[in-house]
Amino acid sequence: MSTYVVTGCAGFIGSNLVDRLLAVGHNVIGIDDFSTGQRRFLESSLKSERFRLVELDLLDIDALQRAIKGGEFVLHLAANADVRFGTLHPRRDLEQNTIATYNVLEAMRANGINQIGFSSTGSVYGEAKVIPTPEDAPFPIQTSLYGASKCAGEGLISAYCEGFGFRACVFRFVSILGERYTHGHVFDFYRSLRANPNELPVLGNGKQRKSYLYVQDCIDAILLAMEKAPEKFNVYNLGVDSYCEVNDSIGWICEALKVSPRLAYSGGDRGWIGDNPFIFLDTARIRALGWTPKLTIKEGVLKTVEFLQANEWVFGARD
Template structure:
C-alpha cells in the first residue's frame, strides 16, 4: 500500500505516519513544516521508510510525487479556531483551496481513496447531544468549522463525480504527545510563565469530549478498513465529556502546583466561535464494532503527562 499523508509531520499526522510505517506501508509525507516538525518523523526518513516532500499545498510541484499512490490521507489544515475569527483568509486558503488542489491532483493521478480529517465544529451549537452524523442543520459558528464543512462538500462532489471513495472523520478534541495547540498546551504554557495564577478563558464550565490521539488513529484506520461506501462519514470521540475547570485541575495536579489560583475571564464561550458544550455520538462507528477504550478524563491526564515530558 502506497499512502500519501498531507500534514504528516504535524500532531495527528505524525502519529498516523508511525502507524502506517508499522503496518509496512510505503509512505510519502507532504508538509510545509510551517506547523509540523521534521523531527516527529525523522527516524522514519532516516530508515528510508518515509519520503518527505517539504512543500506548501498551495504551490505546484508536489503533485509529481503522487504517481502510483493508493490512498491519500489529507490532514494538512489551518487548525486554529480562534485565529480564524481574527483573520479568515489563511483558513480559507489552507483548508478549502488546499483541499480542492488535493482533489484535483487525485483526479489527475487516479488516486481512488481519500481519508479526510474534519471536525465537530461543523455541527455548530448542536441542539442534540451526543450529536450524530446525520444531525441537521449544520450551521458552524466559526470560520474554521465553515471551512471544514465546505471541504466535506467538495470531497463528496468529487467522489460522486469521479469515482473516488472517501472516509470523513469528524473529530472531538484530539489530544496527546506532539500537540502544538489547544487548552492543555495553553494551560501548560501559562503555568510555566506564572505558576501562581492560571487564566481560564470563559467561565470554566465549557464541557467537551476529549480523546487521546492513539485511540483516534486506531478508530480512523479501523473504519477505513470496514466501511466501503462512496462517502463514509464518522464521528470520532470519547463517550463522555469533561469541563475546562476540571482540565485545569488535572494540569495543576500533574505539574505539582497545588496553590495555583484560577482566574476566569467570564462568559459561556472562551472565544469567538467556541462551542460551550460538545459531545459526539459514536454509535455509528460502534456499529462497526469499534469503541473508545478510554474516556475524556483519562485522555486528558495521559495527554498532560506526555506533553510535560516534552518540555
Template sequence: MRFLVTGAAGLVGSHTVDRLLAEGHEVIGVDSYITGRREFLTGASANPRFNLIVGDLFDFTTVIEACEGVDAVFHLAANTDVRYGTDYPRRDLDQNVIVTWNILEAMRRRDIKTILFSSTAAIYGDSTLLPTPEDGPLAIQTSLQSASKLAAEAFISAYAQGYGIRALVFRFASVVGERCTHGHIFDFCRQLHAHPDRLQVLGDGAVRRSYIDVADCVDAMLLALHHPTPPVGIFNVGSLTSCALTESIGWITSALNIQPAIEFSGPGPAWVGSCPVIYLDCTKLHRLGWQPKLDPEAAVRRTVHYLAANPRLLEPSA
C-alpha cells in the same frame, strides 16, 4: 500500499505516518512545517519506506508530484489555528478549502480512488442534540475554520460522487496526546510552565469537551479504511463521555501537582465560534468495533506528562 499523508509533521499526521510504516506500507509525507515539527518525524525519517516532501499544499505542482504512484490519501493538513480565524479572513478558505480541492483534483488526475479526511466536530456548532450523531442538524457556522471544513466535506462528497472516489470523513472532537502543540490543554500547560501559580481561562469556562487520544483517532481511521463503507462514509470520533473544562483543569493541575489560582476572563464563550459543548455519538464507529482505549481524563493526563517531559515545546520560541 503507498499512502500520501498531508500534514505529516503534525499531531495526527505524524502518528498516522508511524502507524502506516509499522504496518509495512510506503508513505509519502508532505508538510510545510507551519505548525508541524521536524522532530516528530525523526523515527519515520530513518525508515527507507518513508519520503518527506517539504512544501506547501497550496501549490498545485507540489500536490500533483506528491500524488504520483499513490494508492490512498490521508488529508490531515489544515490551518489548525481556530481562535484567531477572524483576524485572517482568507486563511481558512486557502488552507482548508483550496488545498482540499488541490488534493481532490490531483487525485482525479492521478486516478487515486481513496481519501481519508480530518474534519471537525465544530461543524455541529451549538448543537442541542447531545450526543450529536453524524446526521444531526448542522448548526449555523460560527467560525471560519468550521465553515471551511464543511465546505471541504462538500467538495469531497461531490468529487466522490462525480469521479468514483471512496471518501472517509472523520469529524474529530478535541484531539490530544503525545506531540500535541495546540489547543487549550496545550495552552494551559504552556501557561502553567511559565507561571505555575496562576491560570487564565478565556471566557467563563462553561464549556464541555470530549478529549480523544491521537492513537485512538488513528485506530478509528485505519479501522474504517479496512471495512466496507458507503462511497462517502462520515464518522464522528470522540470519547464516550464529555467533561467540563474545569474538570480537565483539575486533571492538569493534579498531574503537575500544583494549585494555581484560576482566573476566568469574563462571561460568555472564549471567543466567537468556540462551541459550548462537544459531545459526539460515535455509534457508527462502535459498530465497526472501535472503542477509544483512553477516556478523557487518561488522554489529558498523558498529554500533560508528555509536555512536562518535553518542556522545549512549551517555550514561547517554540
C-alpha cells in the same frame, strides 16, 4: 502493502499516523510545509526506507501532483486548525482548508488515486440542538470560519465521490490529545503555568463542556474506517462516550503538575467568538465497525501532560 500519502505528516496526528502506517509495513509519502509541523516528530520515520518526505505547500498544485504519484490512498490531515483566531485572518481558513482540499482532490484525480480520508471537525455542527450529536444531525448556522472551511471541504469531497467515483471517509473529530500535542487547551494551560504557577487565566467561566479523544484511539478509528467503511461517501464522528468541563481538565493538569493556582476567569459561557460551549458527539456509527477507544478523557489529558513535561522544547518551537 499499500502506499499512503499523508498530508500534514509532521503535525500532531499526522506524524503519529505515519509511524503507525510504517510499523505495519505500508509505504508512506509524507507532505508538509512545516508552517506548524515539527521535523523532530519525523525523526523515527525518516530512518525508514519506506518513508519519503516531500516539503511543499498544498497551494502549489503542480508540485502536489508530482509528489503524490504512486500513492494509493490519501489521508488529508493538513489544515489551519487555529479556530480561536480565525476571525483575525479569515483567508487562511479558505486557503489552507478549502482550497488546499480542492488541490488534493485534483492531484488525486490527475494520478488516478480515488480513496481519501479527511480530517474534518465536530465544529461543523455549530451549536448543535441534538446532544450527543449524530452524523446526520441538521447543520445549523456555522459559528466559526474553521468549521465553515471544513464543511466546504466535506462538500467538495462528496461531490468528487459522486462525480469521479472517489471513495471517502470523513472524520469529524472532537479535540485530540496525546503525544506530540502542540495546540489546544492543555498546551495553553501548561505553558501558562510554566510562566506563573500561582495564577491561571481561563477563557470563559470554565464550565464549557467538551469531549476529547486520545490520538492513538483516533488513529485506530481512521485505519479501521478506511478498511471497512461500506459506502462511497462515509462520515464518522470520532470521540469518547463522555465529556468533561474545562474546570475538570484544569484540576487534572494542576494535580499532575502539583500546583494550586488561583483561577482567573474571563467570564461568559464561551472562550472566544465561535467557541461552542458544549461539544459531545454520538459515535455509534464508528463503534458499529468494531472500534472502541481505550483511554478516557482524563487519561488522555494526563498522557498529554506527560508528553509536555518530557518535551518542553515544543513551547519554543511554537512561539
